[in-house]
Amino acid sequence: MPNGVRLEPAGCRRPLQCIVPPYMVEAMAHCTDPAIREGALVALAHCAAVRAVRDFAARMPTMMVAASPTGRKHRLVYDARGKDILPGKLVRGEGEPKATDTAVNEAYDFSGDTFDFFHSLFGRNSLDDAGMSLISSVHVGEADGRDRYLPMNNAFWDGSQMAYGDGDGTVFRGFTRSLDVVAHELTHGVQAFTSNLVYRGQSGAINEHFADVFGVLVRQWRRKEPAETASWLVGTEVLVPADTRRGIRDMEHPGTAYRDDPVLGSDPQPAHMKAIYTGPADAGGVHINSGIPNRAFVLAAKSLGGNAWETAGGIWYEAMLQLSRTSQFEDLARITAQVAADRFGAAARKAVRAAWKKVGL
Numbered sequence: 269m270p271n272g273v274r275l276e277p278a279g280c281r282r283p284l285q286c287i288v289p290p291y292m293v294e295a296m297a298h299c300t301d302p303a304i305r306e307g308a309l310v311a312l313a314h315c316a317a318v319r320a321v322r323d324f325a326a327r328m329p330t331m332m333v334a335a336s337p338t339g340r341k342h343r344l345v346y347d348a349r350g351k352d353i354l355p356g357k358l359v360r361g362e363g364e365p366k367a368t369d370t371a372v373n374e375a376y377d378f379s380g381d382t383f384d385f386f387h388s389l390f391g392r393n394s395l396d397d398a399g400m401s402l403i404s405s406v407h408v409g410e411a412d413g414r415d416r417y418l419p420m421n422n423a424f425w426d427g428s429q430m431a432y433g434d435g436d437g438t439v440f441r442g443f444t445r446s447l448d449v450v451a452h453e454l455t456h457g458v459q460a461f462t463s464n465l466v467y468r469g470q471s472g473a474i475n476e477h478f479a480d481v482f483g484v485l486v487r488q489w490r491r492k493e494p495a496e497t498a499s500w501l502v503g504t505e506v507l508v509p510a511d512t513r514r515g516i517r518d519m520e521h522p523g524t525a526y527r528d529d530p531v532l533g534s535d536p537q538p539a540h541m542k543a544i545y546t547g548p549a550d551a552g553g554v555h556i557n558s559g560i561p562n563r564a565f566v567l568a569a570k571s572l573g574g575n576a577w578e579t580a581g582g583i584w585y586e587a588m589l590q591l592s593r594t595s596q597f598e599d600l601a602r603i604t605a606q607v608a609a610d611r612f613g614a615a616a617r618k619a620v621r622a623a624w625k626k627v628g629l
């Protein structure tokens with residue numbers, strides 16, 4: 269695994285779940301621009317994420333005290349001030365007025381939207397369904413090994429909180445800019461307390477898939493966009509615009525989010541089982557093969573019609589609760605069809621089955 273240091277640092281209890289996959293960072297490490305290349309090499313060698321995970325145990329008591337069992341959201345936003353020690357300095361707590369810092373307000377507002385989405389649609393009381401505080405750190409940096417810090421080109425969920433970098437300004441911008449990126453990271457949190465899918469191979473790709481599904485659904489719900497006309501791109505706002513890139517992933521057309529980009533290369537996601545990736549990179553293709561169920565979801569959502577967060581989202585939420593740690597694509601296909609039949613009848617089951625069939629499952 270080319271990026272093993274980053275995703276599964278030695279001695280850490282759980283892998284980090286990042287929005288930017290390792291293959292994008294590797295493409296940047298081959299860039300001729302020395303600044304982009306250096307940033308990518310620092311990200312690959314990696315310090316921030318490792319330290320973040322190591323500090324998890326020390327932070328646990330604070331989080332437990334802050335938990336709200338009453339179904340009211342409780343957000344805490346910290347400023348890591350460009351360094352890699354999490355969470356950093358508390359800069360905005362629940363109910364406190366807007367900060368002057370845009371990233372702080374984005375992390376606060378978008379984590380609130382994600383809480384409201386899961387609470388109002390599924391009756392879920394935060395990530396753990398027991399009022400857990402939503403903790404975000406913004407302006408997270410990465411040590412370059414020479415006592416300097418670079419802005420992190422990523423966002424991740426570390427098992428207890430979200431962390432957002434500011435991006436290098438050349439390829440990536442601030443990672444709090446995108447509601448679907450924030451909701452993606454928080455959905456990793458929901459999964460940790462539900463199916464808790466093992467973060468490698470097909471189970472890991474389902475983990476990434478659910479994070480993309482609910483990441484995008486929170487945005488569609490917030491903007492009231494029906495499935496037929498909605499965007500299915502992930503992370504558009506965190507990329508510096510260029511003709512060769514539209515997002516980090518495209519759920520409807522996997523493998524087309526960026527193409528022949530001078531820095532990022534081309535999106536490697538398959539859209540069908542016949543092109544499934546079976547190599548060791550990216551923890552066995554967790555961000556690569558998620559393209560296959562992502563496409564099935566969009567096909568199902570469009571076929572079911574209306575708002576994707578209502579019918580398709582309801583089916584997928586129930587499936588996320590029912591899957592086990594080692595579930596594979598076939599399990600997800602079977603369970604979503606079953607839930608569709610139980611909740612919405614034979615026509616819904618048929619629509620879901622047809623969607624899976626179109627991606628080879």
Ligand SMILES: [Zn+2]
Pocket residue numbers: 285286287452456476479
């Ligand atoms: Zn992810």
